[in-house]
Amino acid sequence: MPNQQTTFADDPSTGSGLDLLLEIKRPRLRAGLIDALRDAIRSGRLAAGTRLPASRVLADDLGIARSTVTECYAELVAEGWLTARQGSGTRVARLAPPRDDSSVAPAADAHPGKAVQGLLPGAAEFAEFPRQQWLAAARRALAAAPYSAFGYGDPAGRMELRVALSDYLSRVRGVRAEPERIVISSGFHHGLALTAQALTARGARTVAVEGYGLGLYRALLSDAGLRIPPLLVDDDGARTGDLKDLGADAVLLTPAHQFPTGVALAPARRADVRDWARASGGLILEDDYDGEFRYDRTPVGALQGLDPERVLYFGTASKSLAPALRVGWMVVPESILPEILAAKGRVETVSVLDQLTLAEFVTSGAFDRHVRSRRQNYRRRRDQLISALAQSSPEVRVKGMAAGLQALIELPRGTEAAVVQAAARLGLMVSGMAEFRHEALHATAAVHDGLVVNFSAISDSAWEGALDLLCSVMPAPGRQRPNRPSRSRR
Amino acid sequence: MPNQQTTFADDPSTGSGLDLLLEIKRPRLRAGLIDALRDAIRSGRLAAGTRLPASRVLADDLGIARSTVTECYAELVAEGWLTARQGSGTRVARLAPPRDDSSVAPAADAHPGKAVQGLLPGAAEFAEFPRQQWLAAARRALAAAPYSAFGYGDPAGRMELRVALSDYLSRVRGVRAEPERIVISSGFHHGLALTAQALTARGARTVAVEGYGLGLYRALLSDAGLRIPPLLVDDDGARTGDLKDLGADAVLLTPAHQFPTGVALAPARRADVRDWARASGGLILEDDYDGEFRYDRTPVGALQGLDPERVLYFGTASKSLAPALRVGWMVVPESILPEILAAKGRVETVSVLDQLTLAEFVTSGAFDRHVRSRRQNYRRRRDQLISALAQSSPEVRVKGMAAGLQALIELPRGTEAAVVQAAARLGLMVSGMAEFRHEALHATAAVHDGLVVNFSAISDSAWEGALDLLCSVMPAPGRQRPNRPSRSRR
Numbered sequence: 016m017p018n019q020q021t022t023f024a025d026d027p028s029t030g031s032g033l034d035l036l037l038e039i040k041r042p043r044l045r046a047g048l049i050d051a052l053r054d055a056i057r058s059g060r061l062a063a064g065t066r067l068p069a070s071r072v073l074a075d076d077l078g079i080a081r082s083t084v085t086e087c088y089a090e091l092v093a094e095g096w097l098t099a100r101q102g103s104g105t106r107v108a109r110l111a112p113p114r115d116d117s118s119v120a121p122a123a124d125a126h127p128g129k130a131v132q133g134l135l136p137g138a139a140e141f142a143e144f145p146r147q148q149w150l151a152a153a154r155r156a157l158a159a160a161p162y163s164a165f166g167y168g169d170p171a172g173r174m175e176l177r178v179a180l181s182d183y184l185s186r187v188r189g190v191r192a193e194p195e196r197i198v199i200s201s202g203f204h205h206g207l208a209l210t211a212q213a214l215t216a217r218g219a220r221t222v223a224v225e226g227y228g229l230g231l232y233r234a235l236l237s238d239a240g241l242r243i244p245p246l247l248v249d250d251d252g253a254r255t256g257d258l259k260d261l262g263a264d265a266v267l268l269t270p271a272h273q274f275p276t277g278v279a280l281a282p283a284r285r286a287d288v289r290d291w292a293r294a295s296g297g298l299i300l301e302d303d304y305d306g307e308f309r310y311d312r313t314p315v316g317a318l319q320g321l322d323p324e325r326v327l328y329f330g331t332a333s334k335s336l337a338p339a340l341r342v343g344w345m346v347v348p349e350s351i352l353p354e355i356l357a358a359k360g361r362v363e364t365v366s367v368l369d370q371l372t373l374a375e376f377v378t379s380g381a382f383d384r385h386v387r388s389r390r391q392n393y394r395r396r397r398d399q400l401i402s403a404l405a406q407s408s409p410e411v412r413v414k415g416m417a418a419g420l421q422a423l424i425e426l427p428r429g430t431e432a433a434v435v436q437a438a439a440r441l442g443l444m445v446s447g448m449a450e451f452r453h454e455a456l457h458a459t460a461a462v463h464d465g466l467v468v469n470f471s472a473i474s475d476s477a478w479e480g481a482l483d484l485l486c487s488v489m490p491a492p493g494r495q496r497p498n499r500p501s502r503s504r505r
Numbered sequence: 506m507p508n509q510q511t512t513f514a515d516d517p518s519t520g521s522g523l524d525l526l527l528e529i530k531r532p533r534l535r536a537g538l539i540d541a542l543r544d545a546i547r548s549g550r551l552a553a554g555t556r557l558p559a560s561r562v563l564a565d566d567l568g569i570a571r572s573t574v575t576e577c578y579a580e581l582v583a584e585g586w587l588t589a590r591q592g593s594g595t596r597v598a599r600l601a602p603p604r605d606d607s608s609v610a611p612a613a614d615a616h617p618g619k620a621v622q623g624l625l626p627g628a629a630e631f632a633e634f635p636r637q638q639w640l641a642a643a644r645r646a647l648a649a650a651p652y653s654a655f656g657y658g659d660p661a662g663r664m665e666l667r668v669a670l671s672d673y674l675s676r677v678r679g680v681r682a683e684p685e686r687i688v689i690s691s692g693f694h695h696g697l698a699l700t701a702q703a704l705t706a707r708g709a710r711t712v713a714v715e716g717y718g719l720g721l722y723r724a725l726l727s728d729a730g731l732r733i734p735p736l737l738v739d740d741d742g743a744r745t746g747d748l749k750d751l752g753a754d755a756v757l758l759t760p761a762h763q764f765p766t767g768v769a770l771a772p773a774r775r776a777d778v779r780d781w782a783r784a785s786g787g788l789i790l791e792d793d794y795d796g797e798f799r800y801d802r803t804p805v806g807a808l809q810g811l812d813p814e815r816v817l818y819f820g821t822a823s824k825s826l827a828p829a830l831r832v833g834w835m836v837v838p839e840s841i842l843p844e845i846l847a848a849k850g851r852v853e854t855v856s857v858l859d860q861l862t863l864a865e866f867v868t869s870g871a872f873d874r875h876v877r878s879r880r881q882n883y884r885r886r887r888d889q890l891i892s893a894l895a896q897s898s899p900e901v902r903v904k905g906m907a908a909g910l911q912a913l914i915e916l917p918r919g920t921e922a923a924v925v926q927a928a929a930r931l932g933l934m935v936s937g938m939a940e941f942r943h944e945a946l947h948a949t950a951a952v953h954d955g956l957v958v959n960f961s962a963i964s965d966s967a968w969e970g971a972l973d974l975l976c977s978v979m980p981a982p983g984r985q986r987p988n989r990p991s992r993s994r995r
Contacts, residue, residue, distance in 0.1 A: 144655045146647045153643060157636045162964060165634045165827035201854040208850075231851060337655035339857035360698075361721060364691040366856035367829035474652060 048077070048087045055186075056096050056107055062182060067097070067105045143389055144337045148381045149372065155379070156371040164371060168363035171356060172199025172344070175374035180344050183377050184330065188306050189316035191323045192346040198355055201365050202343040203302060203331050207232055207267075209345075210300060210327060211239035213354035219264035222300070225253045227276055227451045232267070245453035248273055251281035255288035258297070265298040266291075270318045271306050275451050275467040277414050277423045279315045288318070292325040298351065299326045305334045305420050307386045308393060308471075324348045327355075332373065334420060334471075335386050341365065342373055389471075393420060396470040396478060403482050408489035420471035423448075430490050431464035437488040443481060538567070538577045546586050546597055552672060557587070557595045633879055634827045638871045639862065645869070646861040654861060658853035661846060662689025662834075665864035670834050673867050674820065678796050679806035681813045682836040688845055691855050692833040693792060693821050697722055697757075699835075700790060700817060701729035703844035709754035712790070715743045717766055717941045722757070735943035738763055742770035745778035748787070755788040756781075760808045761796050765941050765957040767904050767913045769805045778808070782815040788841065789816040795824045795910050797876045798883060798961075814838045817845075822863065824910060824961075825876050831855065832863055879961075883910060886960040886968060893972050898979035910961035913938075920980050921954035927978040933971060 055061040067073070070088060074081035088105050091097040099105045164173070171177070177194040184190035200206040214222065222236050226245040236243050244261050246253040252273050258266055266288065270280040280288075292299050301318045319328040323346070331343040342365060347355050376382050400422055401413055414423040426434060431447040438445045448465040466485075473481055545551040557563070560578060564571040578595050581587040589595045654663070661667070667684040674680035690696040704712065712726050716735040726733050734751050736743040742763050748756055756778065760770040770778075782789050791808045809818040813836070821833040832855060837845050866872050890912055891903055902915040916924060921937040928935045938955040956975075963971055 165829040167828040204852040338657040339655040341856045362694040366831045366859050369856050
């Protein structure tokens, strides 16, 4: 598997809990791993002093022999890139060569990884908000804050947070994000609103969107006066090859895990959209809403790394921490940065106190540890969902499932509305695919029935009961379901 | 003095630190105080269980004999409105009659009180942010928050905060604010932006503004496509009698302390603007930016209490706590509430965590205590400013000074620009009146020279040095100042 992208993260019980996205560009694993680590250090994505995962953990994560990792580490120590000290583990050397951005671009044809997502089985609940750790970070941040930090703040966002995110996004998502190009928002919705404003300010008329997605965002773009032609979505993600016929000024994508179908944008499609952007001057809007949550060994790096000048990248704390924080971030191409800042206005709107706290939360490593801990929980739920459904309804297909907070359960044609209604009657709120379908696609043949199940937004105590209910409403063989024609598509 | 409005607040060392705006409607003090207290209790502005200030403290604040207060308390205890218990002080009885909103409207011709303000001598610094108390409130708020509180939140704002503000604004500012009509914003700028959007959505074309004010807000209204004709400002505040000739759909005012001249809107002017609103259907936008900070015994209640259906009231935590919080509030007339909520959008943008913390901060009494402590500090600074200037420059006049965080120092005609420049050369940033003048007034004769000095936005350690510098640049008799014609008005 040439040009594989991979992620490793060491075990929280044994290591630093650090997440890292690495690209292995060569077929030979040993040389590939050495190159990937060298690139990450050279580019600054692995900062001096960073502790690398234990060789056993990295080997497990990559699915390779531990001896291979040991050899790679030894070679890089010999070359001066890493230092190894008893009791302190393997760390990035402090005298690493200077940053060289040109070496950071991920391979365009990275292995996709069958990523999958879905949506809410119940109201959003965030049982796992790390209250104690958050308060501890707030205490440290407030104690360290200078007087001036309590003022109105820089409308682009607090620099402490932008520096922390620059390091984090580079390390975990392969995003090339100088702090100066990061703009803090109150979340993706706010960021998209700023972008719509920036785009219309420069005369844009059309933003292509995925054929399935949140209607809220389509409405936001429409309300801003933009046309929003849909791209069909199949098992390789959005059909970005169709972009060249749409005359779009920009395209809104969820490349890592298409929302809500849960597929990753295939390598050829990634190349298509990049080529379209370069040829047309169009802008790619990358909604990386849950990039932190991956369960397999071949996650997909951010598209932004391919061409930071053509991709406007969006991330959020809503999935990793809680929506209540109301903090998101954008990594903005130089060319549209003035319009984005103009749209954000002359007065900061995002809590400066929360920005300082989040910066401390990320910098201290608490964020990595929290994401790791939640990921383990979600992975367990994913496994439970798969095995429960396999038992109760062997004929329904659960898509992908290698990443994200949601799963798509494909249903026999024509059964979706009845299943959603049956679930609602039992007090279980699930979303059917119809809820996410682009208005222009309602009449087409390319319509699939399915349930979008968010297995993250429910407390531990409620999860098993919800799973039981879910299985009970599945159209099982021999079980007769109320199956009215989908008169009232949601 | 009939129909006087007054405020009392007990001494933090002896009482609850509670602030309260009371209206005394009759000339006879005893009967007036009894009536005012009865009204406050009947209307719910003094909630059951609230501890009243000690009689000595209230007597001091009102400038009346302590025995008068004692008699009033005794009579209200006898009537069943209050309870008195050894060691627990005098409190509002739990069996108070039900709320009756019709009795709450403050007198239209309340005594004005010579309120005064000003602006920044240096960058905004907020040395006194109550870090420990804020963190303690955050800890209690997070511990008490239900799972659902960590979700996206109600775009109108978190109900805990709206309830806390409803009580606080009623008690301290005489605002009639049911929680359902309170909308949380990220501060006045955000609130004004929402209002501009709501007004244009209903076809408004013109918003009259004060002839002196922040250009940032005038620009916001202009950018929204609104005409912004100015009202002249004199020692009685904005000349609201001129409104009837302007064809305005709304008027933006700072009635309690005109910003930046520091005068209060005179009773006749308050009546004028109310009459205009009722006759024309126009909306009054009341920017009550520092209503918490009053130093005399005759503060001015919010205009909103006069006619809650014709006044959109704005408050903010930026002056009382810190801008870094990015939280403000609006009390919105029923008639425009749908447009305001539509402008705010479907997704909350203000930190829900901060809203929960602020609700706890207000409800626990920490907010009253903090405001009280800051007010004492600012009052001391105000006194220092007055006496220092009286000594160094007896010919300059400091206006009003009975409230607010700023002072206006009137200067001899033609000297303003030179003084501002001289201060800047010494590293002292002060603002001249020219900085706040409406663009349409630059050519008129009604131009006064002056310095706007914010004595709140500087740390204790820097204050005295800044004061010395300020005195040193004043045009003193016999001292020759560089006095070029004001070629480059700022």
